[in-house]
Amino acid sequence: MVAxxxxxxxxxxxxxxxxxxxxxxxxxxxxxxxxxxxxxxRAFRPMVRELAFDLSEIAVVTLAxxxxxxxxxxxxxxxxxxGFHHGALVCRRDSRIQGPADLxxxxxxxxAWSQTTGxxxxxxxxEEYGIDPPDIxxxxxxxxxxxxxxxxxxxxxxxxxxxxxxxxxxxxxxAGVALGGLDPAxxxxxxxxxxxxxxxxxxxxGIYPVNHxxxxxxxxxxxxxxLAGELMALFAAARDADPPPPHALVGADALPYxxxxxxxxxxxLIGLAAAQGLIPKGxxxxxxxxxxxxxxxxxxx
Numbered sequence: 001m002v003a004x005x006x007x008x009x010x011x012x013x014x015x016x017x018x019x020x021x022x023x024x025x026x027x028x029x030x031x032x033x034x035x036x037x038x039x040x041x042r043a044f045r046p047m048v049r050e051l052a053f054d055l056s057e058i059a060v061v062t063l064a065x066x067x068x069x070x071x072x073x074x075x076x077x078x079x080x081x082x083g084f085h086h087g088a089l090v091c092r093r094d095s096r097i098q099g100p101a102d103l104x105x106x107x108x109x110x111x112a113w114s115q116t117t118g119x120x121x122x123x124x125x126x127e128e129y130g131i132d133p134p135d136i137x138x139x140x141x142x143x144x145x146x147x148x149x150x151x152x153x154x155x156x157x158x159x160x161x162x163x164x165x166x167x168x169x170x171x172x173x174x175a176g177v178a179l180g181g182l183d184p185a186x187x188x189x190x191x192x193x194x195x196x197x198x199x200x201x202x203x204x205x206g207i208y209p210v211n212h213x214x215x216x217x218x219x220x221x222x223x224x225x226x227l228a229g230e231l232m233a234l235f236a237a238a239r240d241a242d243p244p245p246p247h248a249l250v251g252a253d254a255l256p257y258x259x260x261x262x263x264x265x266x267x268x269l270i271g272l273a274a275a276q277g278l279i280p281k282g283x284x285x286x287x288x289x290x291x292x293x294x295x296x297x298x299x300x301x
Contacts, residue, residue: 004031005224007054010043012212014080016255019241020234027234029226040212045145048073051217055231057081058215059116060266060298061273065146067298068279072218075299076228077266078235078257081212084249085120086201087194090187091175092168099192100129107137109164109176113151114144114278116211116269117178123272124191128201133276139164139173144278152277199249208250210265213299221300228300232257259295266295 009032011017019025021034035053037043044059046052048066051073058066063075089108091097097106103125110118125131138155141164158167165181167173175190191197202208214231221228236257247254256262273279 004029005220005227006031006033007220008033008035008052009055010035010037010040010047010053011055011057011214012040012080015242016239016244017080017235019238024241025234025237027230030230030234047215048146054217054220056215057212059114059145059212060210060269061114061116061119061278062145063213063215063298064270064273064279065114065144065149066215069146069148071146073215074218074221074228076214076216076231076235076301077259077262077295077299078214078232078239079210079212079255079262080214080235082208082210082255082265084198084202085117085178085209086124086191086198087189088117088178089121089125089175089190089194090168090179090182091190093186093188095174095188097175097190100125100131100190103131103175103190104135105137106175107139107173109139109141109158109167109173109179111164111178112140112142112144113138113155114146114149115178119269119272119276119278120209121177122276123268124201126275128197139167149278202249205268207265207268210262210269216300232301259299259301263295266298270295270298 007030020032040057041059043053043056044062047056047058048062048071057080066073097103122133126133134154139158140151140155141158141162143151163181164173164176164179168176168179216228216231239255239257244254246252
């Protein structure tokens, strides 16, 4: 009997992966050794800098930067986290900011310039409201997960130990993206009626934003040609065992896996990352990211 391939795995504790964790979905060829990392975003840096896991959840922008810098990982297009981001940009409830146009010249916080939600928000600001990234002074608390990916000159680092929620309360920043540690009563969305704006954006663009997928060590992918397909099938089976509820806007298939179902969103995100200077618009060193921003340059399947 051939021993199952054991994969040291770091993924979030989502309902749609629970069947893998509790053994309801299993494989005769793969065994998962789940490593607890909370929040799961803390697994991304050790994955791309140390190959600390065999299989890891990963932000799609981090995956793009890693691939551009020839980090030996490949993506699997099981999209574990996605959502609309118009409501992620907030200001204090008593702020004088009335809409995105008022952000020009102001300080806006985001955990890292490379944070995927921030990339989507900056794309929305630019495409929908004419506010380009350099128009804002972006304040971050950390750098990119991938080494050697510097921030552009209009990005500054907050003082060591500073938290974005505290900076917003104290006036150190006037708005922020995906801020934790705040009471909803303290803030409001910068984009008025953000939910309706997201609906309109989706109907015009047809994009359901992707945030996190999977990254597999390239050495394992190369040594086991069957592995990528097996993993996609397992994650799909787990999702189907505990299916996400229908999404009011996108319909019954609220968490589609695979490149055909996610190509538009993936390639839109890669294009925004290139436009914002997060990945090169052409090949860098031996990196594979071209100006065409193809999903296949990130994802094996």
